[in-house]
Amino acid sequence: MKPDLTRYFPILTWGRTYDRSALSNDLVAALIVTIMLIPQSLAYALLAGLPAEAGLYASIVPILLYAVFGTSRALAVGPVAVVSLMTAAALSNIVEQGTMGYGVAALSLAALSGIILLAMGLFRLGFIANFLSHPVIAGFITASGIIIAASQLKHILGIDAHGHNLLDIVVSLVAHLPEINWITTIIGVLATGFLFWVRSGLKPLLVRIGLSSGLTGVLVKTGPVAVVVVTTLAVWLFGLANFGVKIVGEVPQSLPPLTLPSFSPALIGQLLVPAFLISIIGFVESISVAQTLAAKKRQRIDPDQELIGLGAANIGASLTGGFPVTGGFSRSVVNFDAGAETPAAGAFTAIGLAIAALALTPLIYFLPKATLAATIIVAVLSLVDFSILKRSWDYSKADFAAVLATILMTLLVGVEVGVSVGVGLSILLHLYKTSRPHIAEVGQVPGTEHYRNILRHDVITDPSVVTLRVDESLYFANARYLENKIHNRVAGDKGIRHVILQCAAINEIDFSALESLEAINEALNEMDVKLHLSEVKGPVMDRLEGGHFLSELTGKVFLSQFDAAKELAT
Known part of the structure; x- marks a missing residue:
């Protein structure tokens, strides 16, 4: 061709x-x-x-x-x-x-x-x-603009x-x-x-x-x-x-x-x-x-x-x-x-x-x-745009920290150090945020097949079933966090018989996260609690089917969260 x-x-x-x-x-x-x-x-x-x-x-x-x-x-x-x-x-x-x-x-x-x-x-x-986030770029260009303008004052003054x-x-x-x-x-x-x-x-x-x-x-x-x-x-x-x-x-x-x-x-x-x-x-x-x-x-x-x-x-x-x-x-x-x-x-x-x-x-x-x-x-x-500081502060303190660090390091040390610090901070902050993913316990919205956060909505829950929605892909940096979250929720409640992971927001599960899921499955089994999955995306399911996790899963994989809750209801 x-x-x-x-x-x-x-x-x-x-x-x-x-x-x-x-x-x-x-x-x-x-x-x-x-x-x-x-x-x-x-x-x-x-x-x-x-x-x-x-x-x-x-x-x-x-x-x-x-x-x-x-x-x-x-x-x-x-x-x-x-x-x-x-x-x-x-x-x-x-x-x-x-x-x-x-x-x-x-x-x-x-x-x-x-x-x-x-x-x-x-x-x-x-x-x-x-890897260069927009706030970091904006902070870098703002600081660089100030340095450039200052560097030209020698020509203005002769x-x-x-x-x-x-x-x-x-x-x-x-x-x-x-x-x-x-x-x-x-x-x-x-x-x-x-x-x-x-x-x-x-x-x-x-x-x-x-x-x-x-x-x-x-x-x-x-x-x-x-x-x-x-x-x-x-x-x-x-x-x-x-x-x-x-x-x-x-x-x-x-x-x-x-x-x-x-x-x-x-x-x-x-x-x-x-x-x-x-x-x-x-x-x-x-x-x-x-x-x-x-x-x-x-x-x-x-x-x-x-x-x-x-x-x-x-x-x-x-x-x-x-x-x-x-x-x-x-x-x-x-x-x-x-x-x-x-x-x-x-x-x-x-x-x-x-x-x-x-x-x-x-x-x-x-x-x-x-x-x-x-x-x-x-x-x-x-x-030069200092408004990025206020806008990032109002929206995300982490982004504000990256912008401020980029501006200060660029101004006080130099452009190479400034942009390097900005990139490094952006990556570290991303890793930190994704290492602690948002995990919500959800329940059924009355009269619907929708499931929402129990802390934000008036929903129906089953005392024997805990459904956790993980709003992030699972990888090596956040796998242990998920383990701890599930253990802390289940260990103190003897009435729980089923844990459902609602996987609608999970786009990827790496090998470390897969091992964590295996550990979670085994730990729950020892507590006489079954682990289930719901709403698993096709590409993620393909990866899971390539290993032995699904064959050892104590529970089932459900097409929808509604199907899972309906079948497991006491």
Whole structure:
């Protein structure tokens, strides 16, 4: 049988129906995203500790590769704030910024991330990302947004400061405050204020003037470009670089170069864990926005194929002078709102960025770093959401603990430790909760065949029959809890002759739990009490029939709880 190439090359699906209307919409979307992406790419490269041109390089070939392998028709792949921060945090512990080794390490990190994502996609391991709960991700992104914004204050103030957690950054900023460059500060503050105003105040103003909503949207999106143009012209005209204003400087006027990452065993060993964390965080961010946008057009996203697409994009970045990339939230939303119909919009964006890399880089020589810092600050502060703390507190104290721990550890120690603690806590809390499953004693609702919790409803019970509903699959972590629960209920009541386990909510019984059921059956038999099962699901029954438990069961297996109670009634 021939392999289904469309499974691995989604371009073969949407490419067959590509028409002039889709081309027109994709070109418009690409133009808008390209204008937005130029300053963003430069800014995120600096955030990652790399030369500005690396941001452009990381936004060309990766987008082209994603257009071939990705399934989202609106996702815009490239550098993003959180992944750039994680890149800087990972590399600064290994290599000094500004050295050739730092750039090679960034390529290696992208390659490793790409290989991990590609392997996860080929082996259909996308479920691994589920170990990052939404509250933990929200807490991590909130804390990361604060760290990123704080890390850019050095560019706004024109001073040197270092650190990869909030405490280190604040201490370093305070220590260097006497070195503030006031011209840089004025540029940075004005640029930041203008960008915030563009986001909230420009659109209502343009609507009042009478501009169409489409044109208004385009003008709002070009706000960062306007800041780049104005501040660059100001630095050039007034020679502000001579007064200590730090500028981007010379950016190579070329297409992305061919590069090779290093696969030194020592370097790989140091980068493996950061690469895995970057891969998971990047995938979660990307798949979240991709699925959200796809749902609006009733389109389908294949998570495993998305892993392949993002893996190819990262490998492409490692071979063309880039650094780790993923699907960006803000530019993907812009791409969608601008009318992108297919991934070809991303390919056209890549062409636009290639033109910019060839023709426009001399124009950004005098671009102040304070402007790029303002672009980053405005972008990441929109990700900060402390409401997750109140919402998680109101709903689940355990989730609140995971969110708070993630935020605090990310802020005070660093991004890698923060996300690791968040994942670890989420898993531990899940294990704890499932190790103590909800087990309700139920009775018959009068006049019906329904059975409900005796503590919540007025129900009919039989003193010789105890029915326990287990609201969780049974596995090694909760098997002993079930044993204790049944023993405590039966041991003190001499009138009990039957125990029924209502299994409607049990989707799985592992080997440890099966041994516990055997022990329960034997213990009850010694007390002259029979064990019965009711409403066992088909797959669970298949597993039970494969062993000897059912042949040794002292009671019966009933199709329904009503049948069990009716037959066993005294």
